[in-house]
Amino acid sequence: MGPVTGMTPDKKAETPGAEKAAGLRQCHGMGSLPDTGDAGKPKATVVDRDSADDELTNLNWLHESTNLLTNFSLGSEGLPIVSPLYDIEGDSVPSFSPSCYQNPEKKSSTSKPPYSFSLLIYMAIEQSPNKSLPVKEIYSWILDRFPYFATAPTGWKNSVRHNLSLNKCFRKVEKSHGKVNGKGSLWCVDPKYKPNLVQALKKQPFSSALAFYTPPASPPSRSSSPHYLTSVLQQNHSRALKESDIDAATAMMLLNTSIQQGMLDCEKPQPLKTPKKRSYGSAFDAPSSVTLPENDSAAANIDPSEDHNYSASSMGSQRCASRSSVSSLSSLDEVYEFISKASHEGSDGSEGFHSEVDTDGDYEDDPLGDSGYASQPCGDSSKESQPSKKVLEELCQEIDEELKEAAGSLLHLAGIQTCLSSLISTAKTHCHKQRKK
């Protein structure tokens, strides 16, 4: 691990202080460190590994991870946890009994957490406000929660990166138009595989950590409306949307969001990788039981600076998450349908919309396709579709206008209806009075 990253011959340890010694790996368990350059043969330290394993069984590490649990239980935004997955699966949401983590017994700060890297990454990402994190943040998160890694050989970072790349559960989120805040890109969890990850988590000794599972949070910097809506939608759509009293404006906004999402989905990259390498996603393959309508793309372009992209993708994620784990989707679909009809009435030239949908469908053929590797993200394909992007944006605007008109019509109708009803009621009372007379 020492030499892991980097191409420079002498590569530095990824963590200063931690050794780089090529051989010293496997000091796992005890976080012992470095310096000794015991260029021992790799894997030569089976003993250490064993000791680490022993520690894993006692789960003492958990006591040191109170932050982790706390965060999870509160959700990334301190919101009450809603766990669609549990609802759907009929599982009860695991509860955190304080006793779980209040035990102060801190014996092994170097205990290796009984979570695989993929789960750690998943937790880190899921816990983040944006449901996406740069590698660096993932490192930090892991380090914060699992001190073990602070003293562990640095190879774990390589493992993290390795997992991000190989595990199809994770997707790279392209930063907006070459704009970058530092190196690398954000990583998010492919909604498709969330259920799998969650399931994997549930299998862990402390599956209760699952309580942290929260619906994708709305991104911080974006305008609140769409996110608010999606958020509300996420929490209430099955209930509220089933009710026929859908506010037209809200509906239009929803539609708008969904459409944008669809457009973005068009840009979703298709995994191009050939199934050469071992499929890391095998454990998290999209559940066959869950039918994912095409393109449930992961949150692409969550970059806050990329607005419509963001909200759209956000919605996409939500839908993905919902679809992949929930059954109440039909209601949402109903809304879309309803709205769709409404918009058609408002304007016939919905050509854009249709074509959009079609396009969407085209791209949806191969969600995670073949290998399922998602490493050829959004960015790549978006680059390829640069030219069409403008067109899409234009279409977006057109649709936007149409939708506004439609919304206006709906509101107008709503107003008329309100007027009529009030008139009717007035008339009724009037008649009533006259009759009494």
Place this chain on the structure above:
DNA sequence: GCCTTGGTAAACATAT
């Protein structure tokens, strides 16, 4: 014994 899965190392490429 085989297969799957997870962890690790390493080489290399690319971006900043």
Place this chain on the structure above:
DNA sequence: CATATGTTTACCAAGG
């Protein structure tokens, strides 16, 4: 150029 990040390949160990 140095470093961080991302990709890929390979090997090993554990468990089913």
